Amino acid sequence: EIATKRARLGNPLYLSIRHFKKFRAIFLNKVEAFISLHQSSITQQDIILWNRTLNEAFDRMIELFTMYYGQVAEAQVYAQKKLISELSTPIISISDTVGVLPIIGQIDDYKSNDFAGKIMMQAKDLELSCLIIDLSGVPSIDTMMTNELFQVVNMLELLGIDTTITGIRPEIALTAVQLGIDFSKIRTYGKLKDAVSDLLHIR
Known part of the structure; x- marks a missing residue:
């Protein structure tokens, strides 16, 4: 019990x-x-x-x-x-220009569902200028998954959509550094609520 x-x-x-x-x-x-x-x-x-x-x-x-x-x-x-x-729109729209994508479990689990493609389409359809990707529900991450995530970030950038990442665990940060991924271009927050508060205030 x-x-x-x-x-x-x-x-x-x-x-x-x-x-x-x-x-x-x-x-x-x-x-x-x-x-x-x-x-x-x-x-x-x-x-x-x-x-x-x-x-x-x-x-x-x-x-x-x-x-x-x-x-x-x-x-x-x-x-x-x-x-x-099962949600038709995994991206949760919290304002006209800001959306939140909560990731639960392993990032690798989303690949079979055309994870990256769905994000691109929905972010564009919602006319977002900023997408918050929350990783607080990701228990662990390996090199391949980290690379997959940052490829999505790069694709969003090509669409003119800024990406903010929240809930990054120490092991995720370590893997990203080992891959040579540059965090300086990506806005990060420890907690989702802090990112939402700042971004809604800005926009």
Whole structure:
């Protein structure tokens, strides 16, 4: 139940694992306190058995927790990607000239649906002068996907459409730098709401 709740809220998995470490320490401290009170009746074999049992139980809990968390997180990402792919217009128009394209999951998943072509057509049909591409829903990215993304940015530029990218994770930035992609020509923001606020104010 906790794993499902944490996954639905989008809480980072590593934070939950940290709690397991704290709980394990609390249990071990209780065992140590019990041993100190009953030293005369406790053998070395008892201590080894309790320690092994306790650690195996916590390892199993962590294993189950990560499994259930992963199942819920994957189901959410799949549902979000399916919803976006079914939308006739994946670009969300937020003003006469500004649109938002939220990308959920891996960029590579969009290739089969003529991702780049649809963006070009819809951005042009909506008469956008600026498109915000939000990457906060992209868990990871490789070299090929980063290159694909920046090819889309270049094509939008040829159409006279400025591109703003939000939600860039450190690994995405690192991959882009390794590819030699120049970020200086692209406006970036850490959060989507900041980009929307600035661009709507400007335009």
